[in-house]
Amino acid sequence: YYDAGDNVKFGLPMAFTVTMMSWSIVEYGRQMAASGELGHAMDAVKWGTDYLLKAHPSPNVFYGEVGDGNTDHYCWQRPEDMTTPRQAYKIDPNNPESDLAGESAAAMAAASIVFHRYNPSYARKLLAHAQQLFGFADKYRGKYDSSITVAQKYYRSISGYADELLWAAAWLYKATDSEYYLSYLGRNGVALGGTGWAMTEFGWDVKYAGVQTLVAKILMGGKASHHAPVFQGYQQKAEFFMCSCLGKGTRNVRKTPGGLIFRQRWNNMQFVTSASFLLTVYSDYLTTARRNLNYASGSVSPSQILSLAKSQVDYILGDNPRAMRYMVG
Template sequence: MAMGKISVSSICLLLPIGPLFLATGALFSPALMAAGYDYGEALSKSLLFFEAQRSGYLPRDQRVQWRVPNSTRATKHEGCVDLVGGYYDAGDNVKFGLPMAFTITMLSWSIIEYGNQIASAGELHHAIDAVKWGTDYLIKAHPQPYVLYGQVGDGNTDHECWQRPEDMTTSRAAYKIDSSHPGSDLAGETAAAMAAASIVFCGHNVSYSAQLLEQANQLFEFADKYRGNYDNSITVAQEYYRSVSGYADELLWAAAWLYKATDNEYYLNYLADNGDALGGTTWTMTAFGWDVKYAGVQTLVAKFLMDGKGIHHALPVLDKYREKAELFMCSCLGKGGAVGNVHKTPGGLIFTQRWNNMQFVTSASFLTSVYSDYLTSAGESLHCADGGGVRVAPSELLSFSKSP
């Protein structure tokens, strides 16, 4: 379940960078901030962690002052592409594009949902800066419409040498996808990150928001036109961030974020027309994370429907997205009926896998928190097919989110 009294600063040391922002996002829920824990301090330390993970030339307002400019050598790849910047993965000095982009998507979603609460904690500018540090790098990594750099550094040589990024001597080779070596999952997730971030910046930096949207549209076209798993093109990523779920979920995820950012009917039609074929309406999920995005897609589409959108777009298909979203929520509550419920430890902690399980704990906390808010705003309740079918109040989802 949710983090309870576990400090985010402790979790930061355990999670890869991609899943980490889910913990940060869950902290932004008003219910959690009112639960009696010092979530403001945890929020601040989470954002400080990302400053410590910055790669490249550091800004003057860098608060983690024991970090100095790093990984600035050999910045030009193939003679012209500057890949300085971005974030290192947690605990090593490799820049992995797929989880990094997912990080930016999730932090942006957190700001979109809970920006007022972040601002009241005095952390909104730090959160926005964290997004921009990521998107500035992702823009650099996308120098042409059908080219995207997806990794800098090699995991094997990096993990054999324990050293600070300031002293790095390991490989800084760069790896890319293109039309001949596709990576729809990587391009799709990066499109989602750009689209989500464009919403964050639309009220702060209009020209930058427009630039991000242009990038997102290009990347979505790239992902959809040239289909394939990115780790078949960037094979050095296979030991670390293999795309086990494939790329179908990222295509839907990108379309959902682009629709949310633009209200362009093309993307809602894409979700409706491809929901069955790409699994958005057929996969019932019990986990959400950097590799598998279906539960996030289903949650977003459910919100579109609650807002009265999609009435003229194959409503029965979009309703199936919402049905799957609610099955995820009910499974977290243990009310999934015949559906395979989320496994839990004897103490009540969600248990998905033996390694790095906390990413799925925090991701479930985030989704159940935002879904509770969506239901509350719409004046609706959650329907769980448990026995004859029961209605569950949004407050029960919130109780799950903030439970120790």
């Protein structure tokens, strides 16, 4: 996938997009099938994972960017007519990038779950690459924009790589049910910030709220084993995020006068959609666990959490003070 309106392939946000598309199918594939959209959604995921597989030619080599934003942005043209340089930038043991490799591992692990039933051989291939990339990311640690410096102006990794390592481990556990990845989450929850970072955003750079949500599901599903005390720390931070969106926390997200979650002036909808997704899945997890979301002075039901998520999606689709749709295409 090209980025935005240009012809650069930026690996980190692209891989995150594939992870999130896969997660949506994992959670709501049945509803997509009922509306006739599951095949389209899976095609969209496979378009991304086919590229990720090609970008990973050997266990410790991964190509994280194709094209250069500085030169590309001087010339607006169709991809079919592009004349800008197509230099490819790779990571390897001498140029480590744990955040990029970790996110790409998460994307392929999540996608392997999507294709497990419909294309088992492809799913196994994705999972093998995901496990290799995770091993590479964990062994050769580093921040990707320190190696692919041309990405710094466009997709600088502010949060570092610790969140992506946990994020990848969570998806690999979900894909394999392996004790190794469960233990990784337990052993590294404190050191890598999974139990420490209380977030009010979730997006292509900062994955903590996402991994905390996944681990909370493991805990509520009774699969935490002896890691339960650590996983409770993850869940507390997941619920901090939910409460902040609901306006029930100690540090709440800002909202516009019309009620839209507001993170920043530029491309704010990415944070609205990602937060809405986490709110939706967490409301489902709470419903399955038959519990409410507790905060300092009360509690919120799963249906109330879902109502907030729905209000954000409705706002994007036109239920807002300007009666304007923000979704195009």
